[in-house]
Amino acid sequence: MTEPERLRADAVRNRTAILRATEELLTRHHPQQISMEQVAAAAGVGKGTVFHRFGSRYGLMRALMQERAQDLEIAINTGPPPLGQGAPPRVRLLAFLTAVVELVARNKGLLAALGPAAPVTAAPEQEPREAHPVYRSWHGHISQLVHQQRPDLDADMLAHVLLATLHSEPILNALERGDGNRLDRTLRDLVTGLMPE
Amino acid sequence: MTEPERLRADAVRNRTAILRATEELLTRHHPQQISMEQVAAAAGVGKGTVFHRFGSRYGLMRALMQERAQDLEIAINTGPPPLGQGAPPRVRLLAFLTAVVELVARNKGLLAALGPAAPVTAAPEQEPREAHPVYRSWHGHISQLVHQQRPDLDADMLAHVLLATLHSEPILNALERGDGNRLDRTLRDLVTGLMPE
Structure with a gap:
C-alpha cells in the first residue's frame, strides 16, 4: 500500500x-x-x-441519514422484492413504508433534527423540507407506486400525507416509546383500504 | 348602561x-x-x-385559534349534522376533516405558528403539541368517531396520522397555494377506504 x-x-x-x-x-x-x-x-x-x-453535529447527522437513505434507495432500485422491483406496487409500497418507519424509529429524532420543523420556524438558511433530497426521494417513490396502482388518486398529495407522519411530534414521541409497529400497522391499514388485494 | x-x-x-x-x-x-x-x-x-x-403576537394568534376551535367545538357538540350529532360516525368524521382543513387553509400558517414544530426545535417554554388543548380536542373527536365506526382499528394512532397532515411543511405550502381541496379529497379517500359506505 x-x-x-x-x-x-x-x-x-x-x-x-x-x-x-x-x-x-x-x-x-x-x-x-x-x-x-x-x-x-x-x-x-x-x-x-x-x-x-x-x-458540525448537524453535518454528522445529515451524513448518517443520507447514508441510510442511500441504503434504502439501493434496496429499492437494485434489491430483491418486495422493496425492490418485481412485486406489485401495493406490496412494494407497504414494504417501503415499513422500512421507512423502521428507519425513523431506529433513530430517535434524527429526521426531525434534520428537517426544518415548519415554515414559520424554519431558520432562513435551511432549505424547505420539500427540497431535502431524502424527502424528495421518498416522496417520489411513494407517489410513483400509488400512481401505478391507483392512477385515479392524487398520488402527490397522498405521498405528502403518508410522509407527514414522520414529522409529527406526537407520532415521533410514540415512536420513542417503541410504538413503531403501531404506526406501521396504521399506515398499512390506510394503504390497504385504498388498495385492496 | x-x-x-x-x-x-x-x-x-x-x-x-x-x-x-x-x-x-x-x-x-x-x-x-x-x-x-x-x-x-x-x-x-x-x-x-x-x-x-x-x-404578544403569539397570545393574539393563540386567542384567535382558540376562538375558531371553540366555534368548531360548538358545531360538533350542539350543531346540526353532519358536523353535529345525528349522522353516522364516518359521515361526521368526513365533515370534521373538511372543516379542519378549511380552518387551517383559511389561516396561512396560523396553526404552525402556534404549535411547537418538532421535539428537537421546540422552545422549552412551549408545551408539547399533544398537550395543546386544540390538538387534544381534535384528536379526541377523530379517535372517538373512528372507534365508533371501526373498533378494530388503532383509533389513537390513526387520529395522529390524520392530524399530522396539518403540521407538514409541504402540505402547509400546498394549502397556501390554494390546494386545500386536494388535501380534503385525499383525507376523504383515505377515510372512505377504511370506512366504506
Whole structure:
C-alpha cells in the first residue's frame, strides 16, 4: 500500500467508525444530546477528525441519514422484492413504508433534527423540507407506486400525507416509546383500504 | 348602561375588533409578518390595547385559534349534522376533516405558528403539541368517531396520522397555494377506504 492509499484507507475507516459510533449513541440519546466529543471518544478518533470530516453535529447527522437513505434507495432500485422491483406496487409500497418507519424509529429524532420543523420556524438558511433530497426521494417513490396502482388518486398529495407522519411530534414521541409497529400497522391499514388485494 | 357595563361592552367590542382585524390580515399575510401595530391600526384601537388584551403576537394568534376551535367545538357538540350529532360516525368524521382543513387553509400558517414544530426545535417554554388543548380536542373527536365506526382499528394512532397532515411543511405550502381541496379529497379517500359506505 502506498502512502496516499494508506491515508485514504484511514480516512474511510475513520468515517465509518464515526458514523457507526453516532448510530450507536443514537440508540440511547437524542441527536441534540450527543456531543462531537462523545462521538470522537466512541469512535476512537480525535475530536478534530470528527469536525474535519463533518463540520458540525448537524453535518454528522445529515451524513448518517443520507447514508441510510442511500441504503434504502439501493434496496429499492437494485434489491430483491418486495422493496425492490418485481412485486406489485401495493406490496412494494407497504414494504417501503415499513422500512421507512423502521428507519425513523431506529433513530430517535434524527429526521426531525434534520428537517426544518415548519415554515414559520424554519431558520432562513435551511432549505424547505420539500427540497431535502431524502424527502424528495421518498416522496417520489411513494407517489410513483400509488400512481401505478391507483392512477385515479392524487398520488402527490397522498405521498405528502403518508410522509407527514414522520414529522409529527406526537407520532415521533410514540415512536420513542417503541410504538413503531403501531404506526406501521396504521399506515398499512390506510394503504390497504385504498388498495385492496 | 352603567359605567362598568359601558367599560365591559367596550372591552368586548375591542376584543372582537382586534380578532376580526387579525383574521382579515391573515388572509394576506403570514402570522410572523403581522405586527401588533398593524393589528391595532386595522382594528381602530391603540397599540397598547392590543398588548394589554393579548400580551404578544403569539397570545393574539393563540386567542384567535382558540376562538375558531371553540366555534368548531360548538358545531360538533350542539350543531346540526353532519358536523353535529345525528349522522353516522364516518359521515361526521368526513365533515370534521373538511372543516379542519378549511380552518387551517383559511389561516396561512396560523396553526404552525402556534404549535411547537418538532421535539428537537421546540422552545422549552412551549408545551408539547399533544398537550395543546386544540390538538387534544381534535384528536379526541377523530379517535372517538373512528372507534365508533371501526373498533378494530388503532383509533389513537390513526387520529395522529390524520392530524399530522396539518403540521407538514409541504402540505402547509400546498394549502397556501390554494390546494386545500386536494388535501380534503385525499383525507376523504383515505377515510372512505377504511370506512366504506
